[in-house]
Amino acid sequence: MNNLRxxxxxxRTYAAQLGLIAALVVLAAFLASGLPRIANDRTDAGLRSDxxxxxxxxxxxxxxxxxxxxxxGPSADWKAGELDKIRRELPxxxxxxxxxxxxxxxxxxANAAVGNADPGSCPxxxxxxxxxxxxxxxxxxxxxxxxxxxxxxxxAGRDEAKALNLKIxxxxxxxxxxxxxxxxxxxxxxxxxxADPFWxxxxxxxxxxxxxxxxxxxxxxxxxxxxxxxxxxxxxxELKERWRYRIDAGKLxxxxxxxxxxxxxxxxRAPPANTSLLSSVDSTLADFDERLRxxxxxxxxxxxxxxxxxxGLILLAARLxxxxxxxxxxxxxxxxxxxxxxxxxxxAETVLVALPAGLAGWLAGFLTGxxxxxxxxxxxxxxxxLAVAAPAGYAAAVARRxxxxxxxxxxxxxxxxxxxxxxxxxxxxLAFGGTYLVRRRGLxxxxxxxxxxxxxxxxxxxxxxxxxxxxxxxxxxxLGRLAARARxxxxxxxLSGAGRGAPLRSGPLAVLVVAIATGIFSSTVLTxxxxxxxRAAELAIPADAMVTGFLFAPGTDREVAAVDGxxxxxxxxxxxxxxxxxxxxxxxxxxxxxxxDASAIPGMPAVLAGARPGADPVPAVVSPKLAASIGAGGIIxxxxxxxxxxxxxxxxxxxxLGTGIRxxxxxPAQAMPIPDFQPIVPNRILIDGEGYDPQAVRKAADLGQSxxxxxxxxxxxDTFELAMPATLTTREAYRAELDNRGVDGxxxxxxxxxxxxxxxxxxxxVALTVLAGAPDRGxxxxxxxxxxxxxxxxRRLLVFELVPLISVAVLVGGLVGIALPALIGSALxxxxxxxxxxxxxxxxxxxxxxxxxxxxLAVAAALVVEDVANRRLxxxxxxxxxxxx
Numbered sequence: 001m002n003n004l005r006x007x008x009x010x011x012r013t014y015a016a017q018l019g020l021i022a023a024l025v026v027l028a029a030f031l032a033s034g035l036p037r038i039a040n041d042r043t044d045a046g047l048r049s050d051x052x053x054x055x056x057x058x059x060x061x062x063x064x065x066x067x068x069x070x071x072x073g074p075s076a077d078w079k080a081g082e083l084d085k086i087r088r089e090l091p092x093x094x095x096x097x098x099x100x101x102x103x104x105x106x107x108x109x110a111n112a113a114v115g116n117a118d119p120g121s122c123p124x125x126x127x128x129x130x131x132x133x134x135x136x137x138x139x140x141x142x143x144x145x146x147x148x149x150x151x152x153x154x155x156a157g158r159d160e161a162k163a164l165n166l167k168i169x170x171x172x173x174x175x176x177x178x179x180x181x182x183x184x185x186x187x188x189x190x191x192x193x194x195a196d197p198f199w200x201x202x203x204x205x206x207x208x209x210x211x212x213x214x215x216x217x218x219x220x221x222x223x224x225x226x227x228x229x230x231x232x233x234x235x236x237x238e239l240k241e242r243w244r245y246r247i248d249a250g251k252l253x254x255x256x257x258x259x260x261x262x263x264x265x266x267x268x269r270a271p272p273a274n275t276s277l278l279s280s281v282d283s284t285l286a287d288f289d290e291r292l293r294x295x296x297x298x299x300x301x302x303x304x305x306x307x308x309x310x311x312g313l314i315l316l317a318a319r320l321x322x323x324x325x326x327x328x329x330x331x332x333x334x335x336x337x338x339x340x341x342x343x344x345x346x347x348a349e350t351v352l353v354a355l356p357a358g359l360a361g362w363l364a365g366f367l368t369g370x371x372x373x374x375x376x377x378x379x380x381x382x383x384x385x386l387a388v389a390a391p392a393g394y395a396a397a398v399a400r401r402x403x404x405x406x407x408x409x410x411x412x413x414x415x416x417x418x419x420x421x422x423x424x425x426x427x428x429x430l431a432f433g434g435t436y437l438v439r440r441r442g443l444x445x446x447x448x449x450x451x452x453x454x455x456x457x458x459x460x461x462x463x464x465x466x467x468x469x470x471x472x473x474x475x476x477x478x479l480g481r482l483a484a485r486a487r488x489x490x491x492x493x494x495l496s497g498a499g500r501g502a503p504l505r506s507g508p509l510a511v512l513v514v515a516i517a518t519g520i521f522s523s524t525v526l527t528x529x530x531x532x533x534x535r536a537a538e539l540a541i542p543a544d545a546m547v548t549g550f551l552f553a554p555g556t557d558r559e560v561a562a563v564d565g566x567x568x569x570x571x572x573x574x575x576x577x578x579x580x581x582x583x584x585x586x587x588x589x590x591x592x593x594x595x596x597d598a599s600a601i602p603g604m605p606a607v608l609a610g611a612r613p614g615a616d617p618v619p620a621v622v623s624p625k626l627a628a629s630i631g632a633g634g635i636i637x638x639x640x641x642x643x644x645x646x647x648x649x650x651x652x653x654x655x656x657l658g659t660g661i662r663x664x665x666x667x668p669a670q671a672m673p674i675p676d677f678q679p680i681v682p683n684r685i686l687i688d689g690e691g692y693d694p695q696a697v698r699k700a701a702d703l704g705q706s707x708x709x710x711x712x713x714x715x716x717x718d719t720f721e722l723a724m725p726a727t728l729t730t731r732e733a734y735r736a737e738l739d740n741r742g743v744d745g746x747x748x749x750x751x752x753x754x755x756x757x758x759x760x761x762x763x764x765x766v767a768l769t770v771l772a773g774a775p776d777r778g779x780x781x782x783x784x785x786x787x788x789x790x791x792x793x794x795r796r797l798l799v800f801e802l803v804p805l806i807s808v809a810v811l812v813g814g815l816v817g818i819a820l821p822a823l824i825g826s827a828l829x830x831x832x833x834x835x836x837x838x839x840x841x842x843x844x845x846x847x848x849x850x851x852x853x854x855x856x857l858a859v860a861a862a863l864v865v866e867d868v869a870n871r872r873l874x875x876x877x878x879x880x881x882x883x884x885x
Contacts, residue, residue, distance in 0.1 A: 003348075007345075007348045007349055007352065008352070010345075010349055011349055011352055011353065014321065014324070014325070014349070017317070017320065017321035017324060018321065018349060018350065018353045019353070020317045020320070020321075020768075021314060021317045021318060021321065021350065021353065021354065021357075021387055021391070022353040022354065022356075022357035022387075023357070024310060024313050024314045024317055024387070025314065025353075025354050025357035025358050025361060025383060025384065025387045026357045026358075026360050026361040026364070027310055027361065028307060028310040028311065028314065028361065028383045028387075029357070029358045029359075029360070029361025029362050029364075029365065029380050029383055029384070030361040030362075030364045030365050031303065031306050031307055031310060031757065032303075032307060032361075032365070032376065032379040032380050032383060033361070033362050033364075033365025033366065033372065033376050033379075033380060034361075034364060034365030034368045034370075035299075035303060035306070035365075035753060036299070036303065036370070036372070036373045036376065037365055037366075037368045037369070037370030037371060037372060037373075038368050038370050038749065038753075039295075039299050039370070039746050039749060039750055040253075040254065040255075040370045040371040040372075040373070041368070041369060041370030041371065042745050042746045042749055043254045043292065043295070043743055043746050044252070044253050044254055044370075044371060045745070046288075046740075046741070046742045046743050046744070046745055046746065047249075047252055047253070047254050047257070047288055047742070047743075048249040048250060048252055049740075049741070049742070050284060050288055050741070050742050051247065051249040051252060051281065051284065052249045054280075054281065054284060055200075056197065056200035056201040056244075056246075057201065057278065057279075057280075058279065058280045058281060058284065059246070059247060059249075059279070059281055060197075060200075060201075060244050060245060060246050060247065060279060060281075061090075061094070061098075061244070061245040061247065061264070061267065061277060061279050061281070062242050062243070062244045062245075062277070062278040062279060063086065063242060063243045063244075063271050063272055063275040063276070063277055063278075064240070064241070064242040064275055064276055064278055065079075065240075065241040065242060065274055065275055077226055079103055079105075079241060079243075080103040080132050080226070082103075082243070082272075083101050083102070083103050083132065083243055084101075086243055086272050087101055087245060089272075090245075090263070090267055091262075091263040091266040091267055092259075092263060093256060093259060093260060093263060094245075094247075094260070094263045094264070094267065096251070097247050097248055097251050097252065097260070098245045098246065098247065098248065099197070099246045099247065099248035099251075100133075100197060100198075100245075100246045101243065101244065101245040101246065102131050102132050102133055102198065102243075102244050103131070103132045103241075103242075103243055103244075104129060104130070104131045104132075104240075104241065104242050104243075104244055105129070105130040105131075105226070105229035105230070105233070105239055105240070105241050106127055106128065106129040106130070106229070106239070106240045106241075107127065107128045107129075107174055107176060107181045107229070107232040107233055107235075107236045107238065107239060107240070108125065108126055108127035108128060108174050108176070108181075108236075109125040109126060109127040109219055109221070110125065110126070110127070110174050110175050110176060110236075111123040111124075111125065111174075111175045112124055112125065112126035112164070112172055112173060112174045112175070113172070113173045113175075114164060114165060114166060114170055114171070114172055114173075115170055115171055121209075121211065122209035122210065122211070122217050123217070124163070124164055124217050124218045124219070124220065125207065125217065125218070125219040125220070126164065126172060126174050126219075126220050126221070126222065127174070127202070127219075127220070127221045127222070128152065128154055128172075128174060128181060128183050128221075128222050128224050128228070128229065128232045129202065129221050129222070129223055129224065129229070130223070130224050130225055130226055130228065130229035131198070131202075131223065133198055134198075134223050136192070137191070137192055137193070137196060137198045137199070138155070138157075138189035138190070138191065138192060138223065139189060139190050139191075139192055140155065140187050140188070140189050141158065141188055141189060141190050142168060142187060142188040143155065143168045143185075143186050143187030143188060144186055144187050145186075145187060145225075146186055146187070146223070146224045146225045146228050147186075147225070148224060148225050148227040148228030148231055149227065149231075150231065151182065151183075151184055151231065152181065152182065152183045152184070152224055152227075152228035152229070152231040152232040152235075153183070153184050153185075153186045153224060153225070153228050154172070154183045154184070154185060154186070154222040154223060154224040154228060155185070155186060155187035155188065155189050155222065155223050155224075156185055156187075156188055156189070156220070156222050156223075157188070157189055157190070157191065157204070157220075158188055158189070158190050159204050160204050160218075160220040160221070160222065161185075161188050163204055163218040163220055164218065164220055166185050167185070168185055168186060168187065168188065169184070169185065169186075170184075170185045171183070171184050171185075172184075172185060172222065174232070174236060175236075176235070176236025176237050176238050177236070177237060177238050178236065178237025178238060179235050179236050179237040180235055180236065181231075181232035181233070181235040181236040182232075182235055183222065183224065183228070183232060185222070189223070197246045200246075201244075202221035204218060204219070204220050204221075205218070205219050205723075206218060206219075206722065206723035206724075207219050207723060208723060216709070216722075216723040242275075242278075243272075243275075247281060253371055254288075254289075254292055254371075255371065255374075257285050257288065257289045257292070258289065260282075260285060261282045261285045261286055261289070264277075264279065264281060264282035264285075265282060268282075288742060288743065290832075291742060291743050291832055291833075292743050293829075294828070294829040294830075294832050294833070295743045295746050295747055295750070297442075297454070297827075297828065297829075298525070298747065298750060298751075298828060299746070299750045300454040301454055301457055301521075301828075302518065302521075302522055302750055302751065302753070302754040304454050304455050304457070304458055305457060305458055305461075305514060305515075305517070305518030305521070305522075305754070305758070306518060306754065306757050306758065306761065307379075307383075308455070308458040308514050309511055309514050309515040309518065309758070309761045309762075309765070310383075310761065311383070311386060312507065312510060312511035312514065312765070313511060313761065313764060313765060313768060314383075314386055314387050314390060315386075315390050315507060316507055316508060316511065316765070316768045316769070317768060318387070318390035318391040318394055319390075319394055319507070320768060320771055321391055321394075322346070322391060322394040322395050322398055323398075325395075326398055326402075329342050329395060329398050329399045329402065330399075330402035332345075332399070333399050333402045334402065337399075339396050339399045339400050340396070342395050342396060342399040343392045343393070343395055343396035343399075344392070345395070346391045346392040346394075346395040346396075347388060347389075347391075347392040349391070350387060350388045350391045350392065351388055354384050354387035354388045355384060355388075357384075357387070358380055358381075358383060358384035358387070361380070361383075362380050424466045427459065427462055427463055427466060428463040428466065428467070430459050430463075431456065431459035431460045431462070431463040432463075434452060434453060434455075434456035434459055434460075435456055435460065435823055435824065437452075437453060437456075438453050438456050438823075438824045438827045439823070439824065439826060439827060441453070441827075442826075442827040442829070453827075456824065457517065457518070457521060457816075457820050457824070458514055458518075460517075460816055460820065460823070461510075461513050461514040461517040461518075461812075461813065461816045462510055462513070462514060464513060464517075464812045464813075464815070464816050465509050465510040465512075465513035465514070465809075465812060466510070468509065468513070468808050468812045469509055472509075472804070472808055476804055508765060508766075508768065508769040508805065509805060509808065509809055511761075511765045512762055512765050512766070512769075512805070512806070512809035512810075512813065513809050513812050513813040513816065514813070515758045515761045515762040515765060515813070516758065516762055516809055516810055516812075516813025516814060516817065516854075517812075517813040517814075517816040517817040517820065518754060518758045518817070519754065519755050519757075519758025519759055519762070519813075519817065520758075520813065520814050520816075520817025520818060521754075521816075521817040521818075521820045521821065522750075522751040522752075522754030522755045522758065523751070523755050523817075524817060524818060524820075524821050524841065524843055525751055525821055525828070525830065526748065526751035526752065526755070527843060528821065528830060528834075528841055529747060529748075529751075529830060529833050529834055532833075532834030532835065532837045532838075533735060533738045533739065533834060533835050534735065535837055536658070536659050536738065536834070536835035536836065536837055537731050537734050537735040537738065537835075538603060538655065538731070539603075539653050539654075539655050539656075539657065539658055539659055540656075540657075540658035540659070540731075540734055541686070541729065541730070541731040541734055542601050542602055542603050542604075542655035542656055542686065543568075543570070543601070543602075543686035543687060543688050543731070544687060544688045544689060544690070544730060544731060545686075545687050545688075545697075545728055545729060545730040545731065546684055546685070546686050546687070546728075546729050546731075547560065547684065547685040547686075547687065547697060547698070547701045547726050547727070547728050548683070548684055548726065548727050548729065549683055549684075549701055549702070549704075549705050549722075549724055549725070549726040549727075550683060550705060550722065550723055550724040551681050551682075551683050551705065551708045551709075551712075552571065552681065552682050552683065552685060552701060552704040552705055552708060553681070553704045553705070553707040553708035553711065554571075554679040554680075554681065554682075555704070556571070556682075556685065556700070556701060556703075556704025556705075556707075556708075557569040557570065557571040557682070557685050559700045559703065559704060560685055560687060560697055560700045560701055560704075561687075562700070563692055563693065563696045563697050563700055564691075564692060564693070564696070565689045565690060565691040565692030565693070566687050566688070566689040566692045566697065567688050567689040568600070568687065568688040568689070569685050569686070569687045569688075570596060570597055570600045570601060570685065570686040570687075571596070571597075571680075571682035571684070571685055572594065572595070572596040572601075572656055572682055572683075572684035572685065572686055573593075573594070573595040573596070573638070573639070573669075573680050573681065573682045573683060573684070574592060574593070574594055574656070574657065574683060574684060575592065575593045575595070575638060575639070576592055577590040577591070577592070578590065578591060578592065578593035578636050578637055578638060578665065579636070579637040580626075580630060580634055580635070580636045580637075580665065581634050581635045581636075582629060582630025582631045582633075582634040583630065583631040583632055583633050583634050584629075584630065584631030584632075585629065585630065585631070589626070589629060589630060591623075591626050591663045591664055591665060592657065592661050592663070592664045592665075593636060593638060593664065593665045593666075593667065594654065594656050594657055594664060594665070594666040594667065595638060595667045595669050595672070595680055596656060596668075596669050596682075596686075597668070597669050597670045598611065598666075598668040598669075598670065599611075599668070599670055601655055601656065601686065602655070603655040604654065604655055605621050605649050605651060605654065605666075607619045607621065607648040607649045608620075608621055608648075608649075608654075608666060608667075608668040609668075611668040611670065611671035612670070612671055613670065613671055613673075614671075615671050616644065616673075617633055617643075617644035617645045617646045618643065618644070618645050618646070618667060618668060618671045618672050618673075619645070619646060619648030619649075619668065619671070620633075620636075620645040620646065620647060620648060620665050620666060620667050621648065621649045621650070621651050621654055621665075621666040622647045622649075622650055622651075622664070622665050622666075623650070623651070623652065623662060623663045623664050623665075624650050624651075624652065625662065625663055626663045626664070626665065627647050627650045630647070631647075632646060632647055633645055633646035633647055636665060636667070638667070638680065639678075639680065639681060640678075641675075641678055643667070643672055643673070645665070645667060653837075654666045656684070656686070659835050659836030659837055660836060681708060685701060694728045697726075697728055698725070698726045698727070698728055701726035701728075702722060702725055702726050705722050705724075705725075705726065706718065706722065709722070738835055744833055747833050759854050762809075762854060762858065763854070763857060763858055766802070766806065766858040769802070769805065770802070802858075806858050810854075818843065821841050822841055825841065
């Protein structure tokens, strides 16, 4: 009990030093737990978003029966009863991730006719479906639910009935492969919840007719009961039956991607009897996992830099706390105390503060709400162990050689011991060896992130700081000699102090270099990715916004330009598969083609923007692979008309095509011999302007689409009947989507957090450096005060003593941070996050200003800390013999 009271008394007495260690432990524990949790939360959100955007045919697990036998096969009711059984027998963890399931029996979609009406050359497509859960998903507004007998009965949705011109009592004939299914309409329903996944694969849509001249037609689904589906299947001679399961995206987490992909693959290899699995969710998961590996590696690099910096700060704080108690430990040794007892004494004190601090930091990370990493407890425990062991180890080392004389440690020999030299050479060798391995193997060689390779950036920064430490005294001594010849002693004394204390500041210098290198590395990678995405957005939408549709009538761009706020509109045609005959080969090739007035689109190649009418053949920009296959030019078919072209330039990308198209031909519409009777019909419109109404732009574009459809088919179409209503995408929205899709949002958060945390830790390292040297500087200032040194000159003395350290740290850390992407860039896989563009290294011009600002803040913080320390040290008393402030 007395020992505990004594320990608590010492904790209260040295609350400032122990409180600093506790605060650093809280920070480190939060960085170890909270930062990965926030990143994991964003990763999981990205995964759920990617899965949620998939079409039902890709997202759902659908087991399709391979044959239909109405005479000898199981009944439809029995098959529907198998829904839960099949779900339970799915490989783990799929059963727990299934949100809902349905059994579906369906005829069609196929050509259909209402009554005896002539369906024409492009009849509508109709399907007759029985799907479990239909009774709860619909609300009958007219008629009744189906009660099929020998004749199948069905109900139609309100929109479907309007589209197919169906009324209660009408007969719908669906042409199957081997016969005709006849269905009587007995009711009209409205959807209870349009967002219900029940409706995901049966929405009313417009699709193209077999002949382009016929325009488009509706595709609709009618609901029937079990007997109706069987009767329709017998009439049509075919019935598609399947079990469909919806994966709940809200239950997905990125750490389960591997087992989920394995489970889907197992279900594909061994599906229920006589079925096959239709789904591509495993491909989406595999693509996401590949990108996630790169993010995890990058997050590990940033986290390693931040934790290494924080660990260095904990060691500095422990050393500071022990230095304040040198006389105490010397006195205990003089009274017969052992080194072990002093270490145990310090250990007991730090356990009381470090353990609760670690739990508090862990709790703060827990409150972020994200998913924990598997190694989180071990990482937090290692931080607490470091905080507990470091003061005890320093105390034991100090007690081993007690000192009452107060000799100046900055007068120690500059020559390092062989043991220290060996350790420094070993660290340098580890850094260079790790760099070599990272460039050859990458950070993730397939078995997870390698801890050694992840800390390579930290080792490089540490090795650079050691080299700088060995070189630093030489220029300082030279500057000190020059300062000695000038008037005034402040500069000379400051530089002399910096030179003598350089060997003692290896810890602060290493911490500063690691912090600055981590911050600049994070900023450089963030800038590199951001610039590449900016370029990708400019290539995809080389204007303020882009309107996309099926086909716009010539002149629609002028109507769009007439909308208030729109200053310019440029029509663009992107033909997905233009037929090309090259000069060097008789074979035909198909590739995407872009046709636009290149002079009106910013960023277009000069050979296109400067093209003028009369050129024969017209100049074209061609992708490298396509240029190699077609030669110097050729003939291209654009909307059933042939144009001669010559390859004027070869480029990887052109504005308007984005980064996803690798093979292409870009043609200048302003130079092409386009006849008036066969104008180019665009499917894109680039617009510039601000303050316009997006709805008005879409309305003008859809009117152009309706006019074009009427010109092509001879039948008037309202805008609501369009197969592909116009969409408006701004460049800003497209750029924001690049940051938020999948795992890309995690990347931006990771490096933004790395920059901010590194700046804060660097300032904290400077503050600890000032506190560590405060006693020695206090004695020096007291002596110089007797010689007339003013308070202002004392502050200048501190500035000249710290500026070399901060300057070297900023220079070395900056060089390491800028060099890291080039040294290990190939292992980072940054091209995965740059929207398909090569990941060249980009440096933000504001980075230099930011670093200088941090340096200025560091000097200002040092002056504040020094003033506070001087008040606590009471400079007037520090010259008394044997007193240790």
